[in-house]
Amino acid sequence: MYQRKNYANSPLIFHIDVNSAFLSWTAVDLLNKNPKRIDLRTIPSAIGGDINSRHGIISARSIPAKKYGIQSGESVVNALKKCPSLVVVPTNFELYKHYSKLFIDILRSYTPYVQQVSIDEAYCDFTDLYDMYKDLVKDNLTYPLSLAHEIKDTIYSKLGFTVNVGISTNKLLAKMASDFTKPNRVHTLFEEEISQKMWPLPINELHGCGKSTSLKLTSLGIKTIGDAAHTDLEVLCSILGEKHGNYIYYSSNGINTSAVSSSKRIAKSYSSERTMPSNLTIDNYDSDIQNIIQHLSQNISRRMIKDNAYASTIGITLKTNHFKTHSTQTSLLISTNDSNVIYSTAIDLVNKELLGESGLFMKGDTIRLVGIFATNLDNGDYRQLSLFDLF
Incomplete structure (x- = not known):
């Protein structure tokens, strides 16, 4: 797999596309309601129309349904002729909007520069963000592939559906890359790969x-x-x-100058979290926790600074090996968006929650997720001055 070398100083754009969005979101929702039912993604199934009235158009279909030649845009009647056992589920746009928002919220937890282009796809700009994510680099997975896999796997672990991630230096090539082999894949299409990966493709x-x-x-x-x-x-x-x-x-020729345009939205809070590759224990706590909290604090701080937002409350969230969530927070005398202040506040809260007399480590728990949040926001106009600010 190609590993890009000049990651720190180059433009870096991801295109992230949900695999069979309507079908995937419906399958996840049904499984959440009844974990024992069959996953629609594993059987011939489709979204659109009504199997009883046999009216409507297929808007999405599973991979097993594709093997019967069922196409998006064809009538339910024709689809049922090809596969009489086809499971057809009506559309549910409220459900799709719900999962779309969760999907975009996760992307925005990694970068504020997110341009949603449809209900199930978005561009993310990670230019100049290498320092925030260099700790994800592994021996067999260098940056930016390491970051792409982190995002892809986080979406699956939290929301239950898969995405494709395309990586390049512009939106066009990132989009082309995400359309390569599916599902649940990460692909690159950098300038030096165009002749091998893109030029042989049909013009359409x-x-x-x-x-x-x-x-x-x-x-x-x-x-x-x-x-x-x-x-x-x-x-x-x-x-x-x-x-x-x-x-x-x-x-x-792979030339595209369109920029990622992220619409500004008014945030009520900022958060960032990390699922551990292996559970955090009292034995590996000191070596891991500082880097994790620093990374999360920098992520939140960067987004707040961009939005000119300040928080007067900092909190932490911990999820244990028993999947129980514990949260605690504290109020600041002076609202802040400084990563150092966020870090020092968060690390104190984590230490108390884990190492205190009745802390989670003392109870024998281990930690699978660590998160930080900043809330009670203002724009800085009414920040209280400390004595040191006057000199």
């Missing part, structure tokens, strides 16, 4: 190349993305017009 697989455009190009012998990349720009413009010709030429 170029993101933004519509059906009529691809048919026109194919009829003229431009069959692959690589063919388009090596066709003179003026020739493409004469075939497609200036606007479309320019798009096909530059996109097929």
Whole structure:
């Protein structure tokens, strides 16, 4: 697997796409209500329409359903002819909005620069954030793959569905990468990989190349993305017009200048948490906890500074090996967004919660998740001055 080397100073964009979103979210919801039922994702199933009235259109289907040739957009009637045992579940947009929000909330816990482009996909900008996530690097998984796998696995462990993550230096290539082999995969498509990974693909697989455009190009012998990349720009413009010709030429060469546009939202609180690769115990506590709390504090601080937000309450959340959640918080005399203040406050709370006389370690518990939250926000206009601020 390709490992990018110049991660610290290069633009870094992720495209994250939920695998079979409507079906996955429905399956997760049904399993949450009844863990003993069959997972829709493991049987021929589909979303859309009504199996009793046999009306409606298929909007999503499982991988087993795809083996019967069932396609999104075809009628329920035709789908049932192909697979009479097909399980069809009606659409539920309120459910989809619920899981979409949870999905986006997790992405925003990693970076404030998130652009949601549909209910089940988003771009994330991680440019210049290497220092926040360098501790995720492993011997067999270097940055940014380590971060992508962390996000992908966190979404699955917390929400129960899988995503694909595409990584590159711009949105176009990240989107192309996320569309490679599915499900539950991480792919890169950096500039030096374009000739190997993108150019051999059919021209209709170029993101933004519509059906009529691809048919026109194919009829003229431009069959692959690589063919388009090596066709003179003026020739493409004469075939497609200036606007479309320019798009096909530059996109097929991996050139895209569109920035991740994250809409500003008013936060009620900021939080960041980390699931341990192995449970935190009293034996490995001292060596691990400081790095974890520092990382989480920096994550929260960076997002608060960007939003010009200050918190007067800092809290911590701990989840034990028994899946019980323990939270505690404290109020500050002066609201803050300083990572050092957040860190020192959080580490004191964690020490008391774990190492106190009735602490969790004293009870024999181990810790599988550590989180920090900052709340009771203001914009800094009414912050109380300390004596030292006057000098």
